[in-house]
Amino acid sequence: MQHLEVTAKKIRRHIIEMIGTANSGHPGGSLSATEIVTSLYFDVMNIDPENPADPKRDRFVLSKGHAAPVLYAALAEKGFFPVEELKTLRQINSRLQGHPAKHKLPGIESSTGSLGQGISTAVGMALAGKLDQSDYRVFCLLGDGEIQEGQVWEAAMAAAHYKLSNLVAIVDNNGLQIDGSISDVMSPNPIDKKWASFGWEVITVDGHDFKQIIDALNKGKSTDKPLLILAKTTKGKCISFMENLADWHGKAPSAEQVQCALEELK
Amino acid sequence: MSILNFKFLNGVKVLTEIKKMATRDAYGNALVELGKEHEDIVVLDADLSKSTKTNTFAKEFPERFFDMGIAEQNMMGVAAGLAAAGKVPFASSFAIFATGRAYEQIRNSICYSKLNVKVAATHAGLTVGEDGATHQALEDIALMRAIPNMTVLVPADGVEALQAVKAAYELNGPVYIRLGRPKVDAVFTEDYEFKIGKAAYLRKGKDVTLIGTGFMTSEALKAADILAAEGIDAEVINISTIKPLDEETIIESATKTRCMVTAEEHNIIGGLGSAVAETLVSHCPVPMERVGVNDTFGESGKPADLMQKYGLTAKDIADAAKKVLARK
Ligand SMILES: Cc1ncc(C[n+]2csc(CCOP(=O)(O)OP(=O)(O)O)c2C)c(N)n1
Ligand SMILES: [Mg+2]
Numbered sequence: 001m002q003h004l005e006v007t008a009k010k011i012r013r014h015i016i017e018m019i020g021t022a023n024s025g026h027p028g029g030s031l032s033a034t035e036i037v038t039s040l041y042f043d044v045m046n047i048d049p050e051n052p053a054d055p056k057r058d059r060f061v062l063s064k065g066h067a068a069p070v071l072y073a074a075l076a077e078k079g080f081f082p083v084e085e086l087k088t089l090r091q092i093n094s095r096l097q098g099h100p101a102k103h104k105l106p107g108i109e110s111s112t113g114s115l116g117q118g119i120s121t122a123v124g125m126a127l128a129g130k131l132d133q134s135d136y137r138v139f140c141l142l143g144d145g146e147i148q149e150g151q152v153w154e155a156a157m158a159a160a161h162y163k164l165s166n167l168v169a170i171v172d173n174n175g176l177q178i179d180g181s182i183s184d185v186m187s188p189n190p191i192d193k194k195w196a197s198f199g200w201e202v203i204t205v206d207g208h209d210f211k212q213i214i215d216a217l218n219k220g221k222s223t224d225k226p227l228l229i230l231a232k233t234t235k236g237k238c239i240s241f242m243e244n245l246a247d248w249h250g251k252a253p254s255a256e257q258v259q260c261a262l263e264e265l266k
Numbered sequence: 267m268s269i270l271n272f273k274f275l276n277g278v279k280v281l282t283e284i285k286k287m288a289t290r291d292a293y294g295n296a297l298v299e300l301g302k303e304h305e306d307i308v309v310l311d312a313d314l315s316k317s318t319k320t321n322t323f324a325k326e327f328p329e330r331f332f333d334m335g336i337a338e339q340n341m342m343g344v345a346a347g348l349a350a351a352g353k354v355p356f357a358s359s360f361a362i363f364a365t366g367r368a369y370e371q372i373r374n375s376i377c378y379s380k381l382n383v384k385v386a387a388t389h390a391g392l393t394v395g396e397d398g399a400t401h402q403a404l405e406d407i408a409l410m411r412a413i414p415n416m417t418v419l420v421p422a423d424g425v426e427a428l429q430a431v432k433a434a435y436e437l438n439g440p441v442y443i444r445l446g447r448p449k450v451d452a453v454f455t456e457d458y459e460f461k462i463g464k465a466a467y468l469r470k471g472k473d474v475t476l477i478g479t480g481f482m483t484s485e486a487l488k489a490a491d492i493l494a495a496e497g498i499d500a501e502v503i504n505i506s507t508i509k510p511l512d513e514e515t516i517i518e519s520a521t522k523t524r525c526m527v528t529a530e531e532h533n534i535i536g537g538l539g540s541a542v543a544e545t546l547v548s549h550c551p552v553p554m555e556r557v558g559v560n561d562t563f564g565e566s567g568k569p570a571d572l573m574q575k576y577g578l579t580a581k582d583i584a585d586a587a588k589k590v591l592a593r594k
Contacts, residue, residue: 024396065400090396092567092575098398113400114363115336145313148335179313179333186313186335 004210007077008038012238013265014073014086020258022090025098028248030070032174032207032233033141039213040139041074049079052106058136059125061110063118064143064172065099066250071108072096080107116149118142119169123155126167126226137220140169145177147188153198159226160199167226168217169200172207174235176246195228207231239264286449287424289481290388293445294319296431297356301327307435310345310357312338317447318358318388338363342371342385349381354435357383361390361403361444369409377415377440384434385410388445391480391531392559392576395447398566404559408536410442411509417462418508420444420530420538422483423453426506429460437462446531448569450481453504465512467519471501474587475519475526479505479538482529482557488580489529493587500587508538513545520550525590527555529583534558553593555586 011034019025037060041047045058062071069089076083081095088094095105099113109125112118122140129136142152159167171191179185188194196202201223205212213231220227235249236242239261242253253261300307301323313336315321324331334341338359345355358364364387365372376383387406394402411418419434419441421427427445434441453468468483469490478486483504490500501519505512520526526546528539539556546552559576573579 022396090398090566092565092571094566096566098396098566099400101399111400113398114367145336148313148337150337150339177313177336178317179311179315185333186337188335 001210004038004042007042008034009265010077011038011070011073013262014076015069016239016253016258016261016265018069018072018086018089019252020255021087023252024090025069025252026066026250027069027239027242027253028176028235028245029064029067029143029172029174031237031239031242032235033067033070033172034237035208035210036141036170036172036213036231037070037074039210039217041078043214044217045139046136049107052080056134056136059109059122059138061118061122061125061138061140062100062112063122063140064115064146065112065118067141068096068098068100071100075107081105115143115146116151119152119155122167122169123159123164126159126164127162129166130162130164135166137166137168140167142169142171143177144171144173144175144182144188144191145185147171147191148186156195156198156200163224164226165220165224168220168229169226170229170231172233173230174233176235176244176249178246178249180246192230199225200228201225202228202230204230204232207233208237285424285452287452288447288449289421289424289427289445290319290447292421292424292427293386293388293431293443294322296428297323298326300432300435301330304354304435306352306354308332308348308353308355310334310341310355312336312341312359312363314359317360320356320358338368339371342368343375345383346371346375346381349376349383355383356386358386358388360401361387361406362401365403365406365409365442373413377413380415380439382438382440384441384443386431386443386445389447390444391446392564392572392578393446393448393531393569395569395572396566399563402564404533404564405536406444407508407530407532407538408540411541412536415440416509417441418444419462419506420479420508421506422478422480422504423450425452425454425456425458426460429458430506433460433462444480446481451484453484453487460506463507463510463512465515466504467501468504469500469502471499472523473499474591475501475503475523476529476583476587477503477505477516477526477538477542478529479508480531482531482578485578485580486529486583489583489587492580492584498587498591505538508541511541511545513549516542516545517550520546520552525553525594527557527583527586527590529557529578531578532558533561535561553590555590557583557586
């Protein structure tokens, strides 16, 4: 687990620096998903940056596309493109679009940013895997506000119907969306019971605990249902002045705040 | 009749005040004014109330504001129901989600039965900026104007946006109001009177007609200055009602100048340019050029850089004018 802690810290530093440099972007939901994305890219997923189009690779779809910085940082650290390029986030002519663009950057499996759409694409990939009798797995990360979209539940129904045991969806349950807490804005609770009643295997974990996350991700292999991991997280995790504040959903830190944040990530 | 919206100071034509304001801010202000006057107005949003500015209404009238969560399709359907039960709902999100995700709810649940729903969408066009292509609606005018019963409004500045929102309330039927994210130059003075379906002459000229919509109208005015310096006398018209279109004014101007340029922050397919071309081809065929996004997706970047890269500046309009003049 030691190397994962180290990598997660690097990723968090990238997130802060990238968004600070771009002077726009979404820190809160990138920081809440850092351990989840780190577990996938640096432990669980079978992927090779030298061969990003390998038909047998595992797939990751970032359905909550606004958390692009955490994905870009992981891809760069994994070697899909130079770490240097992270600086170009959100700038004109950059491959690092504000929301992930599949046709622009190696390692991006699906163009997302319109909430609710990524999970359906993930269902399609898992369905194709079954059809081809290939044993790759598909992982999809959703926001807990995002699951208010009806499309998410259409996809959930389809995944269970087609017994997509090669599909794992993870809900980043940080409790916040833009307009406030999810329970104040439009409660999706109880999230675990809803997915279970849609026919999914459900495991709840501490979304900042590598062991719990990785055990759950690996457990998916032994069921005949799609797996939903409800990851309890903190929005803005590890940056004291960002934690648990809806205001840090889509706001860039100032140069001074970047320095403070990096201090906390030493 | 058409209005010239400039004041004269010592014989020099000037705008009384160059005030920069985002049309979405004007929307928020208009909602509060409407809320004070009318009990029946209700406002819905889909988790973007800080950005769409419906939060100003939410603060004043919390009991008449409904955050529907990140669920735009349901929001439009609920707005239809509220309208059917006698309310006047304004439903807001970013233009891409309001008109894209919820397109068919707008078509079938709202417009088919001519329900009194106002779809007020912000963050239209490339000027969304850094969020990139997924968030930059460049086809919303096309989608909305193709639906029967829909009225389509694209205000040029804050002054016009405020009045357009109020006029939308007064009209009984579905209205789409396209609003922007950035602060834009004022085109109109406070004494301007907006009327649905009425174009406005901003500058009279005889050589070429420049028609703008949204903040591209202010770019068209700058283009007219560029052209004037080269001895070309351009007429500038603002068309903020894309539907129903003010065909009379378009034909009147085309008959005089015999060539036209349209300018919009939208795909050149299906928007203002298409609407004007449809009118000209039936009534007064003259050479025409369309300035807009050339059938491509946008990308992340600063709004000003994007306008440059995708050809939406005053210079692009002036170049198009010279091109169309050569075809006259
Ligand atoms: C269809 C759609 N509607 C609205 C938005 C605007 N938006 C971007 S992020 C966001 C809130 C997301 O909240 P959540 O899913 O909880 O994400 P997290 O807290 O993990 O950042 C909204 C409403 C969008 N991107 N897509
Ligand atoms: Mg959340």
